[in-house]
Amino acid sequence: YKSFRSFQEETIQSVLGGRDSLTVLPTGGGKSLCFQLPALIKDGVAVVVSPLISLMKDQVDALNDMGIPSVCLNSSLSVKPHKISMDQIRNQTIKLIYLAPEKLKNEAIISLFKTVNLSFFVIDEAHCISHWGHDFREEYRNLWMIKKMFDPISVHAFTATATDQVKDDIVEQLRFHNAAVHV
DSSP: OOSOOTTHHHHHHHHHHTOOEEEEOOTTSOHHHHHHHHHHHSSSEEEEEOSOHHHHHHHHHHHHHTTOOEEEESTTOOHHHHHHHHHHHHTTOOSEEEEOGGGGGOHHHHHHHTTSOEEEEEETTGGGGOTTSTTOOGGGGGTTHHHHHHTTSOEEEEESOOOHHHHHHHHHHTTOSSOEEEO
16 A cells, blocks of 8 residues: 555554544445554554454455464354464464454453453444444443453444444443544
């Protein structure tokens, strides 16, 4: 890339600076670059929470094709691929972990995450957090626990659409303080 799209650079700076953030960019606006690039720059592994198994798989496949070691943890994995992914996380040989929000209730995963160097968390499709959003998911409502369990690691929420009410609800539900908001 020769240049950034609107608000990509500001969002990337928020992620690199460790300041919690909410970014609303349209579909095709380059949200993934805003967290994938900082994941490559920062030490440790970034955790991306996503509600869509097919999106996780597409992202992980594309990253691995580019030589960026990434894994996904979701209900589509059989025992052996899940074990391999967990071993890669444990050995800290990857840069991005994509997982379903339900996985953050799994004690083994939480325990593992507490033993590795995490760089930051991403909440993709963040409108799912809000009761006011069009695609509310109950599991997303508990993602505020990230701030409690992994403080002081920063959290960055991304979505393509959010009314003012939804944006405010996302920031409140994730318990952000002094968050950067990029719209």
